[in-house]
Amino acid sequence: MARRREGRLFDLEVDILAAGMELQRTDGDFYGFALAKRIAERNEAVALTAYGTLYKALARMNEAGLLESAWEDAALAEAVGRPRRRLYRVTGAGELAYRAELAAREPAPVTRPKAAFA
Incomplete structure (x- = not known):
């Protein structure tokens, strides 16, 4: 596994936060499978993120x-005949971390030295 730099997010964590905030705006709480589908859509990926990887990242976050x-x-899940879902929400701290990570990834502006006029 890649080593984490202090105060930085892994690419998957950035994807989780971005997709999670999108889902949250439209659906409120979100669950793992919906999140994996949204990440795949956002990244135009053919395959979904491996669930073991996704759920470990969700637990860590x-x-x-x-x-x-x-x-x-449980009654809601039982009424539609499926197992209960673990529902997630991005916190304020998650939104701040996402914005900070995007800012840290922006390339530094190129500055050119001013020409000296004689």
Whole structure:
């Protein structure tokens, strides 16, 4: 696994935050499969992110306070005949980390020395 630089996010974490904020604006809470589909759509990928990788990143980000999560109501899941989903939300800290990471990834502006006029 790549080593994390202090205060920086991995590419997958940036993708999770971006896709999560999009889903949150339209659907409120989001769950892993919907998140994986949105990441694939955003990246124009043929395959979804490996679920083991995705869920480990979600747990790590939840622990770091970038996401918050809760289990869906069991009765709701049972009513539609599927297992409960773990629902996620991007926190304020997650939005700030996302914006900071994008700013850190922007290339530095090129400055040219001013010509000396004689």
